[in-house]
Amino acid sequence: MTQSQRSQLSRIVIIGASLAGATAAIALRDQGYQGELTLIGEESQLPYERPPLSKALLLGERDEPDWVADEATYAEKGISLRLGTMATRIDRDRKVVVASRHEYPYDKLLITTGSSARRLDVHGSELDGLLTLRTLEESLALRERFTDGANVVIVGAGWIGCEAAAAARQRGANVTVVEPRSQPLLLVLGEQIGATFAALHRDHGVDLRLGTGVKGFAGQGTASAVLIKGGHSIPADTILIGVGAAPNIALADAAGLDLADGGITVDATLRSSDPDIYAAGDVAAHDHPKYRHRVRVEHWANAKDQGLHVAGNLLGAEAPYQLRPFFFSDQYDLGCEYRGFADPAKDRLVVRGDLASREFTAFWLRDGGVAAALNVNQWDDGDILQDLVDSGRPVSDKELVSS
Ligand SMILES: Cc1cc2nc3c(=O)[nH]c(=O)nc-3n(C[C@H](O)[C@H](O)[C@H](O)COP(=O)(O)OP(=O)(O)OC[C@H]3O[C@@H](n4cnc5c(N)ncnc54)[C@H](O)[C@@H]3O)c2cc1C
Incomplete structure (x- = not known):
């Protein structure tokens, strides 16, 4: 996008006020976007992060989730929040989003409608x-x-x-x-x-x-x-x-956007089949340049990182999103992190440490490199594991079990 095209970009609408959508809105301002910015969300609370809902909050250790930002931040940054508001239609010909009988015109639209619990x-x-x-x-x-x-x-x-x-x-x-x-x-x-x-x-x-x-x-x-x-x-x-969860694709489907893998089809830059519409987070079925196939990820880090990344592309950067998936979980006194993307039915498992004591790192190997790694109650090697997964460099079982 040229400087003059960028200065003509005066209205961005985001549907879905959760981690991906709110992160993108804040990043747009941080990256210098000065036009109208509207964040439409069905839920009535400020955008929040979901991981504590099945951990500290459910345990009764706290009463509030992690908010993506406080109310003052949205006001300071000139982000118009439309909470408790369901977007019901995208009119791509007129470039408007319809929600609660209002129309929100857009030059660029971001869909971050996430997923709903399956029944x-x-x-x-x-x-x-x-x-x-x-x-x-x-x-x-x-x-x-x-x-x-x-x-x-x-x-x-x-x-x-x-x-x-x-x-x-x-x-x-x-x-x-x-x-x-x-x-x-x-x-x-x-x-x-x-x-x-x-x-x-x-x-x-x-x-x-x-x-x-x-x-x-x-x-x-x-x-x-x-x-x-x-x-x-x-x-x-x-x-x-x-x-499990089902991606919220009804709006995109009704608007005639291409769908794949249960989500909204987006290219490497998170752009949908309509060049003025992007998608990020749980709902985006992304053409991942590192995997050379489509990946749809339902993880906290993916929603946050794609939200941040897509802001630059809404402003014309056209940069591919390349990060590998990352996930964490806590259950009783077990904490774990999972990096990468493996198919345990096909990839070969190598374990360092002791499964019975629940202190170990599991590696899934494909084509001689590490496709994914899971560290359980071991916290020192995060950067090393990330490097192994990111580089996919050839590695021997001996190196993995002894490192
Ligand atoms: C209980 C729980 C625990 C989790 N724990 C972890 C964890 O430990 N680690 C991890 O990596 N991930 C975890 N996740 C997954 C992570 O929270 C999701 O990947 C992340 O929330 C996805 O963010 P998102 O912004 O893409 O979508 P969502 O968080 O699903 O948000 C989408 C938002 O869009 C709204 N919306 C949908 N349709 C419309 C519409 N038409 N109009 C207006 N608004 C609309 C929805 O109401 C929702 O608020 C957990 C998820 C849950 C539910």
């Missing part, structure tokens, strides 16, 4: 009381129910299910986790590392039912039991459905 479509799914964990309200409501002696059933042993199980146990609830796959976190970590997380939860008293699908829910108006395959029923005071 199950089984017998009894229409009953009340099938809770999900995505928003601040949901986290606060859930922790009220995670009380001493309460019977909590969690459907799904992904990251949210595992972290919620840990919080519920630490608050004294009886916890059953029902997971159709053979291990928790199987698709990300594979059989062997998944088994260490299974042992972690069992050691903390979770009744972990692996290889167990949910057939339905039973109850009078409100679900009070989870029906599992084989005809058994697990009574529950609280049922949490933790079966």
Whole structure:
């Protein structure tokens, strides 16, 4: 974009006021954008970060999430917040966003609508009381129910299910986790590392039912039991459905933008099939230059980094986004970080340290280099692991296990 094109850019609208959207808005101002800037968000709170919702907040250690910025910052930076406002249509011909009967004209539009918690479509799914964990309200409501002696059933042993199980146990609830796959976190970590997380939860008293699908829910108006395959029923005071997230693509779909991998198709610079519309965060299916294939990442760091990056491109930089995924989790006294992108069903696992003591680093190798690394309760080698993953340089098993 030339200087004169840049000075004609006078209206930027962002749909989705969470980590990616709010980070982009602030970065636009920090990078010198002086035109109108509107951030439209369905939720009524200021933009916040979600990781504490399944950790410190759910444990009752704090009452507020991490805010992306305080209210004064948005005012100082001239960011018009339209909170509690659902965008209902993008009119690409007229270049306007429609929300709450208002029209917001744009020169450039950024979509950061993120994801919503998935629901199950089984017998009894229409009953009340099938809770999900995505928003601040949901986290606060859930922790009220995670009380001493309460019977909590969690459907799904992904990251949210595992972290919620840990919080519920630490608050004294009886916890059953029902997971159709053979291990928790199987698709990300594979059989062997998944088994260490299974042992972690069992050691903390979770009744972990692996290889167990949910057939339905039973109850009078409100679900009070989870029906599992084989005809058994697990009574529950609280049922949490933790079966993953679905990207919020309805607006983009209705506007005719290209979609891929469940998200909005964006090129390496995060630009969609419409040159005036970009997407970032959970919703963006990104043509990652380092992987040479499309990647859609549902992680905190990706939303923050893409939000920051896309601001420059909205202002004309046209720079590819190249960072590798990064993720962290805390469960009981286990903390871990995952860097990179591996397929545990195909990539070869090498472990340094002791799985049983839960102090180890797992490496997944592809083509002789490290595709991904997971450090568990080991914190000194973050930069080394990042370098191994970023460079993909050839590495021997001996170097990995002895370094
Ligand atoms: C409980 C929980 C714990 C997590 N813990 C971790 C963790 O430990 N580590 C990690 O790396 N990641 C974690 N994540 C994932 C991380 O929080 C997400 O990747 C991140 O929030 C994505 O940010 P985003 O801005 O792309 O989208 P989102 O955070 O999903 O925000 C999208 C926003 O857009 C709004 N919106 C959607 N449609 C519209 C519309 N039409 N009009 C207006 N507004 C709209 C939504 O209401 C929402 O506020 C966690 C997620 C959850 C739910």
